[in-house]
Amino acid sequence: MSTANDAANGAENLAVQLDNIEKRFPGVIANHDVNLRVHPGTIHAIVGENGAGKSTLMKVLYGMHEPEAGTITINGERQVLRSPGDAIAAGIGMVHQHFMLADNFTVLENIILGSEPGHRGVIDFAAARVRLQTIMASLNTDLDLDAPVSDLGVGERQRVEIMKVLFRGARILILDEPTAVLVPEEVDELFATLRHLVNDGATVIFISHKLDEVLQVSDEITVMRQGTTVAQTLPGEIDRSGLAELMVGSELPSPEGRTTTVGDTVRLRVRELSVHNQEGREVVSGANLEVRSREIVGIAGVEGNGQYELCTALMGLQTARGVVEVDGVDLSDAPTRRRHQAGMAYIPFDRQREGLMLNSSLWENTLLGRDDEPRFRQGPLINQAEAKASSREIIERFRVKTPDETTPAFALSGGNQQKLVVGRALVSDPAVLIAAHPTRGIDVGAQAAVWDEIRGARDSGLAVLLISADLEELIGLSDTIAVMFDGKITARLDPDRISPAELGSYMTGAYQGVNS
Amino acid sequence: MSQTRTRITLLDRVLTPSQSPRTQTMIATVGGSLFAVVLALAICAVMLAITGKNALDAYSTIIETGTDTNKLLETLRRATPLIFSATAVAVGFKMNLFNIGVEGQYLFAALIAAEAGSWVGLPAPLHVSYILIVAMIAGAAWASIAALLKAYKGIHEVISTIMLNYIALAVIQWLFESFFREEIEGNLNVKTSILPDSARIPDIVDGRLNGMFLVALLVVAVFWVLVYRSRFGFRLRASGHNAAAASTAGISARHMIIISMLISGAIAGLVAMQSVLGEAFAYGPSATPIQYGFAGITVALLGRNHPIGIVIAAILFGFLDSTSAALQLADVPNSIVKVMQAIIVLTVVIVNEATIRRLNVRTAEQARAKLETGGAS
Ligand SMILES: Nc1ncnc2c1ncn2[C@@H]1O[C@H](COP(=O)(O)OP(=O)(O)OP(=O)(O)O)[C@@H](O)[C@H]1O
Numbered sequence: 001m002s003t004a005n006d007a008a009n010g011a012e013n014l015a016v017q018l019d020n021i022e023k024r025f026p027g028v029i030a031n032h033d034v035n036l037r038v039h040p041g042t043i044h045a046i047v048g049e050n051g052a053g054k055s056t057l058m059k060v061l062y063g064m065h066e067p068e069a070g071t072i073t074i075n076g077e078r079q080v081l082r083s084p085g086d087a088i089a090a091g092i093g094m095v096h097q098h099f100m101l102a103d104n105f106t107v108l109e110n111i112i113l114g115s116e117p118g119h120r121g122v123i124d125f126a127a128a129r130v131r132l133q134t135i136m137a138s139l140n141t142d143l144d145l146d147a148p149v150s151d152l153g154v155g156e157r158q159r160v161e162i163m164k165v166l167f168r169g170a171r172i173l174i175l176d177e178p179t180a181v182l183v184p185e186e187v188d189e190l191f192a193t194l195r196h197l198v199n200d201g202a203t204v205i206f207i208s209h210k211l212d213e214v215l216q217v218s219d220e221i222t223v224m225r226q227g228t229t230v231a232q233t234l235p236g237e238i239d240r241s242g243l244a245e246l247m248v249g250s251e252l253p254s255p256e257g258r259t260t261t262v263g264d265t266v267r268l269r270v271r272e273l274s275v276h277n278q279e280g281r282e283v284v285s286g287a288n289l290e291v292r293s294r295e296i297v298g299i300a301g302v303e304g305n306g307q308y309e310l311c312t313a314l315m316g317l318q319t320a321r322g323v324v325e326v327d328g329v330d331l332s333d334a335p336t337r338r339r340h341q342a343g344m345a346y347i348p349f350d351r352q353r354e355g356l357m358l359n360s361s362l363w364e365n366t367l368l369g370r371d372d373e374p375r376f377r378q379g380p381l382i383n384q385a386e387a388k389a390s391s392r393e394i395i396e397r398f399r400v401k402t403p404d405e406t407t408p409a410f411a412l413s414g415g416n417q418q419k420l421v422v423g424r425a426l427v428s429d430p431a432v433l434i435a436a437h438p439t440r441g442i443d444v445g446a447q448a449a450v451w452d453e454i455r456g457a458r459d460s461g462l463a464v465l466l467i468s469a470d471l472e473e474l475i476g477l478s479d480t481i482a483v484m485f486d487g488k489i490t491a492r493l494d495p496d497r498i499s500p501a502e503l504g505s506y507m508t509g510a511y512q513g514v515n516s
Numbered sequence: 517m518s519q520t521r522t523r524i525t526l527l528d529r530v531l532t533p534s535q536s537p538r539t540q541t542m543i544a545t546v547g548g549s550l551f552a553v554v555l556a557l558a559i560c561a562v563m564l565a566i567t568g569k570n571a572l573d574a575y576s577t578i579i580e581t582g583t584d585t586n587k588l589l590e591t592l593r594r595a596t597p598l599i600f601s602a603t604a605v606a607v608g609f610k611m612n613l614f615n616i617g618v619e620g621q622y623l624f625a626a627l628i629a630a631e632a633g634s635w636v637g638l639p640a641p642l643h644v645s646y647i648l649i650v651a652m653i654a655g656a657a658w659a660s661i662a663a664l665l666k667a668y669k670g671i672h673e674v675i676s677t678i679m680l681n682y683i684a685l686a687v688i689q690w691l692f693e694s695f696f697r698e699e700i701e702g703n704l705n706v707k708t709s710i711l712p713d714s715a716r717i718p719d720i721v722d723g724r725l726n727g728m729f730l731v732a733l734l735v736v737a738v739f740w741v742l743v744y745r746s747r748f749g750f751r752l753r754a755s756g757h758n759a760a761a762a763s764t765a766g767i768s769a770r771h772m773i774i775i776s777m778l779i780s781g782a783i784a785g786l787v788a789m790q791s792v793l794g795e796a797f798a799y800g801p802s803a804t805p806i807q808y809g810f811a812g813i814t815v816a817l818l819g820r821n822h823p824i825g826i827v828i829a830a831i832l833f834g835f836l837d838s839t840s841a842a843l844q845l846a847d848v849p850n851s852i853v854k855v856m857q858a859i860i861v862l863t864v865v866i867v868n869e870a871t872i873r874r875l876n877v878r879t880a881e882q883a884r885a886k887l888e889t890g891g892a893s
C-alpha cells in the first residue's frame with residue numbers, strides 16, 4: 001500500500017470518500033448506492049434507523065466486509081480494503097458497537113494485542129508503555145495499564161478500545177454507537193477526547209441514535225435510510241425532528257402521558273441486599289427497594305456503581321445476602337429458573353453476552369428461558385411449531401427487521417437484536433421486569449414503541465425496575481428514581497421535580513437524600 | 517471490486533433452487549463425501565505407485581470387499597463400537613466438552629459389566645439388559661470424576677480425562693489381576709469368567725453381524741431426539757453456544773456439564789459390549805479391543821457431531837478396517853493401509869469444508885435472486 005499522500009487529483013480534499021457502495025447478505029441488501037464524504041479534521045455523525053446499514057457501511061470501510069460494488073477513497077487514494085489489516089495500514093481504526101476486548105488480559109496487553117512492538121518475537125512492553133503514556137497525555141486521560149480489563153467499567157473499556165485504535169496509528173477513527181453505553185458525564189468526556197483528536201488533525205466518524213448529542217458535537221451529519229445514504233447536512237441547518245424525519249421518512253411519534261396510577265400491592269420487595277465481588281469488596285450495600293404493581297422504579301447511576309450486581313443478584317445469578325420477594329414469595333435463595341417461574345423477567349445489560357445465542361436461529365433465541373412454559377412443551381420435547389409461532393409474534397409486535405424466524409441472531413443489526421431481547425422478556429406477561437437499558441441501541445422511532453410496550457405492560461399491573469443511562473428515558477418513564485452511588489442507594493427522587501442536570505449531580509455523589 | 521459472480525460449479529448443476537436448503541445441504545454433503553473418497557483413492561494410487569505397489573491390484577481388492585455381502589456385514593460389525601464412541605464424544609461436544617476419556621470409560625465399563633454379568637443368573641433378555649445397564653452406569657461413574665472436577669473445580673476436561681485414561685488402565689489391571697481374573701490351566705488368553713448363554717447378544721447374521729448394531733442405531737436415534745428435539749437438548753445446546761446467556765435464562769452451566777458428561781460416559785460404556793456380549797463373552801486384556809475411544813473422536817468430527825453423519829462416518833471407518841486384511845494379502849503392508857485410511861479421512865474433511873462454504877455462498881446468492889425478483893427488502 002502506498003503512503004504517498006497526494007490528494008491533488010481530487011476536486012475536494014476528503015479524508016474518506018465512498019462511492020456507490022453495495023453490500024448484500026443472504027436475504028438482505030444492507031447497503032446500496034451509498035455515498036459518503038468526510039472532511040479531514042471533522043467529527044462526522046452517521047444516523048439512521050435500526051438496520052439502516054450503518055454498522056455494515058463502517059465495516060466495509062474497516063475492511064471487514066468486501067463490498068459487491070463501489071469504491072473507497074482515503075485521503076485521495078483509491079483503496080481496496082480486504083481486511084482490517086489493510087484498513088489499519090490506510091490509517092483507519094474502528095471501535096465496534098459490541099466491544100471486542102479479551103477480558104482476562106490487562107489493559108496494556110489488550111491495547112498492544114495484534115501489533116506488539118518488539119524484536120524477534122520478544123514483546124517490548126517498556127516501549128509500548130512509553131508510547132501509551134504519550135497517547136494518554138494527548139487525550140488528557142489516565143488509565144491503569146496493568147488492570148485486568150474484566151475490572152473496568154464500560155466507559156473505561158471504551159477508552160481502552162480508542163487507545164488500541166490510536167496505538168495502531170489510526171488517523172481516521174470510526175466509532176459505532178460509542179455513547180450508547182455511557183452516562184451523560186462520560187459522554188462529555190468522550191467528546192472532549194474526540195475534539196482533542198480532531199484538533200490534532202484526526203478525523204472521527206461516529207454512529208449514534210441520540211439526536212441531541214449528534215446535533216451538539218458533530219461538524220457534519222450523514223443520514224442513512226433502508227441501506228442507502230439519503231442526506232448530508234450540517235447541525236446548524238437542521239433540528240431534531242427534521243433529522244428524525246429524514247431517518248424514518250415520517251414524523252416522530254410523540255410519547256403519551258400515563259393513564260393509570262401506581263397500584264397498592266408490592267410486587268418486588270428487596271430488603272438489605274448486599275453483594276460482594278470476587279475480591280470480597282462490597283459492591284451492593286444493604287439495598288432496600290419496593291416496586292408496586294403499575295409502578296416503574298428507575299435506578300440512576302454511573303455504570304459500575306453496583307447496578308449490574310444488583311440486577312444479577314435479583315435474578316439469582318450472583319450470591320447475595322438479604323431478602324428478595326416477588327408477590328410475597330420469598331426467593332432469596334431460589335435459583336434463577338425458580339425466579340423466572342415466579343414471574344420475574346430480565347432484560348440484561350449486554351444483549352450479546354447475556355442475552356443471545358448469536359449462532360442460533362431467532363426462534364431458538366426467543367425460546368431461551370421460556371421452554372418451561374406449557375405452550376412450548378410436548379412431554380419432554382419442544383413444540384417447535386409453537387416456538388416458531390411465538391417468535392414470529394415477537395418479530396412482528398416489536399418490528400424486528402429480519403427475513404424470518406430461522407435467521408441466525410448474528411445477522412440482525414444491533415438495535416434489532418435488542419428489540420428481540422426486549423420482546424422475549426415482555427411477551428410472557430411477567431409480574432416483575434428488571435429492565436437494564438431496554439432501549440440501548442434502538443433508534444428514536446422504535447424507542448418510542450418500546451416505551452409504549454413497557455408502559456402498556458405497566459398499566460396492566462407489571463412492576464418494573466428500570467436501569468438506564470439515558471436520563472430522559474429514566475425521568476420520562478419512572479414513577480420514582482433511586483440513585484445508586486458506590487453500591488448504596490443514596491437518594492430517592494421524584495422524577496417530576498428533577499432535571500437531567502440535577503440528576504447527573506446526584507449520580508456523581510455530589511448530592512444525596514430526597515428532593516421533595 | 518469484484519462483480520457479481522456467475523461461475524457455474526458442479527454444485528449448481530446438481531442443485532436447483534426448488535430443493536429446500538436442507539435437501540441441498542444433504543445432497544452436497546453426500547456428493548462431496550463420495551467425491552472426496554474418489555479423490556483420496558487417486559492420491560493413494562500415486563502413493564502406492566511410488567512405493568512400488570500395484571495400485572490396480574489394491575483397488576480391485578477394495579472393490580471386491582465392497583461388493584461382497586459378507587464383507588459389508590462385517591463392515592457394519594466393525595462400525596458398531598465406533599458409533600457408540602463417536603456418539604459419546606458428540607454428546608460432550610454439544611456442551612463444548614471434549615471427552616477424550618471415552619477410552620478409559622469404556623474399558624472400565626467393560627470390565628465391571630462383564631464381571632457383574634457373571635455374578636447373576638437371569639432369563640436372557642433381562643440378563644442382557646442388566647449387563648448393558650451396568651455398563652452404562654460404570655461408564656457414567658468413571659466419567660463423573662471428570663464431570664465433577666470440571667463443574668466444581670474448573671479443571672479442564674481434556675486434562676482430567678486424559679489422566680483418567682491412564683488411571684483407568686491401572687485400576688482395571690489391578691481389579692482384574694487381583695479379583696476378577698479367571699484361572700484356566702494352560703490358557704494364556706486370560707479373561708473374566710465366561711458369560712452364560714443368557715447373557716449373550718445373538719448375531720443377526722451368523723458370524724458376521726451382531727445384534728449390538730441395532731442397539732447402536734437405537735442409541736443414535738435417541739441421541740438425535742434428545743439433542744435436537746427435547747427441552748433438555750435445547751438447554752444443553754444453549755449452554756454450549758453461550759453459557760452466560762444460558763445461565764441468565766436460568767440454565768445452570770454446572771448442571772449441564774455434569775449431565776452431559778454422565779450421558780457421554782454412559783454411552784461410552786456400551787462401546788465394548790459387542791465384544792463382551794457377542795464375541796468374547798468376557799472381559800480380557802487381549803480379548804477386549806482398545807483404541808476405540810480415540811477413533812471415536814475422529815468419527816465424531818468426520819460426522820460433524822450429527823447422528824446421521826456419525827453413522828456414515830463409522831461405516832466408512834468400518835469399511836476401511838475390513839479391507840485391511842484383504843489388502844495385506846494383496847501385498848499392501850498394513851502401514852500403507854493406515855496411511856490410506858488417514859488420507860481418506862483428511863480428504864473427506866477438506867472437501868466437506870469446501871462444499872459447505874460454497875453452499876453458503878450459493879444460499880446467499882439464491883436469497884439475493886429471490887429478493888430481486890420478489891421486489892422490496
Ligand atoms: N453478518 C450479517 N449477515 C446477514 N445479515 C446481516 C449481517 N450483518 C448485518 N446484516 C443485515 O444488514 C442490515 C443492516 O445491518 P446493520 O448492522 O448495518 O444496521 P445498523 O444500521 O447498524 O442498525 P443498528 O442501529 O440497529 O445497529 C440488517 O438488516 C441486518 O439484518
Ligand SMILES: [Mg+2]
Pocket residue numbers: 054055056097176413414415
Ligand atoms: Mg449497528
